[in-house]
Amino acid sequence: MKITDSIIRSFRVARTYRENSQKVNCVDYSPNGESAISSSDDDCIVLYDVTEGKHERTLFSKKYGADLIRYTNKDASTVIYSSNKLDDTIRYLSLTDNKYIRYFPGHTARVIALSMSPVDETFISGSLDKTIRIWDLRAPNCQGLTNPLGKPVCAFDPDGLIFAAGVESQAIKLYDLRAFDKGPFASFETRFNRLCDWTGLKFSNDGKQILIATNGGAIRLINAFNGSVLHSFSGYNNSKGIYLEACFTPDSQFVMIGSEDGRIHVWSTESGMKVAVLDGKHPGPINTVQFNPKYMTFASACTNMTFWLPCITD
Numbered sequence: 655m656k657i658t659d660s661i662i663r664s665f666r667v668a669r670t671y672r673e674n675s676q677k678v679n680c681v682d683y684s685p686n687g688e689s690a691i692s693s694s695d696d697d698c699i700v701l702y703d704v705t706e707g708k709h710e711r712t713l714f715s716k717k718y719g720a721d722l723i724r725y726t727n728k729d730a731s732t733v734i735y736s737s738n739k740l741d742d743t744i745r746y747l748s749l750t751d752n753k754y755i756r757y758f759p760g761h762t763a764r765v766i767a768l769s770m771s772p773v774d775e776t777f778i779s780g781s782l783d784k785t786i787r788i789w790d791l792r793a794p795n796c797q798g799l800t801n802p803l804g805k806p807v808c809a810f811d812p813d814g815l816i817f818a819a820g821v822e823s824q825a826i827k828l829y830d831l832r833a834f835d836k837g838p839f840a841s842f843e844t845r846f847n848r849l850c851d852w853t854g855l856k857f858s859n860d861g862k863q864i865l866i867a868t869n870g871g872a873i874r875l876i877n878a879f880n881g882s883v884l885h886s887f888s889g890y891n892n893s894k895g896i897y898l899e900a901c902f903t904p905d906s907q908f909v910m911i912g913s914e915d916g917r918i919h920v921w922s923t924e925s926g927m928k929v930a931v932l933d934g935k936h937p938g939p940i941n942t943v944q945f946n947p948k949y950m951t952f953a954s955a956c957t958n959m960t961f962w963l964p965c966i967t968d
Contacts, residue, residue: 655950657903661964662920663930668951668963670935671709673700677941678955679738680722680899684730685772687948691749692959693720693735700959701749704949707961713752718745722768724777726791734758734777734791736765744768744779746791758789760796767807767854773814776831780806786819788834800834802827807855811878818864818878823852826864826881842881846872853897858906863923865909867900873911875923885926887911890919892939899942901952912940912954934960 655661676695683690683704690702699720701710719739726732731750737743742765744758758779767780775791786806788798804822811817819827819838824845827838850870857864857878866874872888890913892898900911908929910920916936921928934940938956945952954960 655964657905657907657950659922659929661950661966662903662908663932664964664966665930665932665952665962666965667934667960669707669961671700671702671959672957673709673712673959674698674957677938677957678959679720679941681942681944681953681955681959682724682733683944683946683953684725685728685947686730687946689725689730690944690946690953690961691723691725691730691733692955693723694957695719695738697739699723699733699735699747702959702961704946704951704961713747713749715745718743722765724768724770726770726775726777734768734770736768736779738764742781742783744789756791756794758794758796760787760799761785766805767809769809769817771810771814772812776814778808778810778817780808780819786817788831798834800829800837802838807852809855809857811857812859812861818855818857820852820855820866823850823868826855826866826876840881842876844874844876844881844883846870846874850895854899856900856902858902858923859904860906863902863906865900865902867898867911869895869897873900873909875909875926885921885923887919887921887926887928889928890917891915894939896939897941898939899944901944903945904947910943910945910952912936912943912956914939916940916956918943918954932962934962936960 718737723735742761763782854867
């Protein structure tokens, strides 16, 4: 089914789960779209079966906390996640037996970006220690490190060959993964007029656009090749400077973000026009929105986890 303006406007809440007592920090879908996972401030890692539409089970990370979380493989049996308690080590967890496979120590401050390669066992992390580290799931030691000269958010491109770093909320730097030690091969200044911090960075699935999320009342879409600003999206509520995670739809045609009033705003990446405002009856700010990579459904989360489906009528 092709995602259109009318399909976007038809989305309704299909199911809401209340497994968490505190805010959900991060949501990720498995590459095959059949599973979803969340991490939250109550130290819970919650697994959902998307095909069956049910809560599968809850794991606990009470010692370390659970901040950012990412699936590592197609069968959704392992994840990596960062901590918000005790230390700044990244952990590689088997969901099958709830045991750690490996630890990735090295960062000396909170990890604020975590991106898994779409093609192999490489991942990157950005930290408040102002470094980006490159890792391989098969080895505990950092495989590479770059100092982008500021606080970095970072993400892989869809081919896993390039990664982008948003540095100190004012510049995008592009690195070739195979020659990252030579420094960025391109750099774009793209400051916002408003005083806000960049909180996330994502490539569209076609690799042509980069979405910059902020803790302010606007997000920005830029051309991934030359850094030109394509659109700025605003008009959603974020007066308290909350970290709101935005996303693309899988076809790269729409951008979605939640708001502090519990509604989801959707824009066309082509026209820049807002196409929908969806009310999920969230009791608090929607910290994260993620669209399923394979199925026509998306998730939004505050303290509750909500899954949406289109309501198609003839």
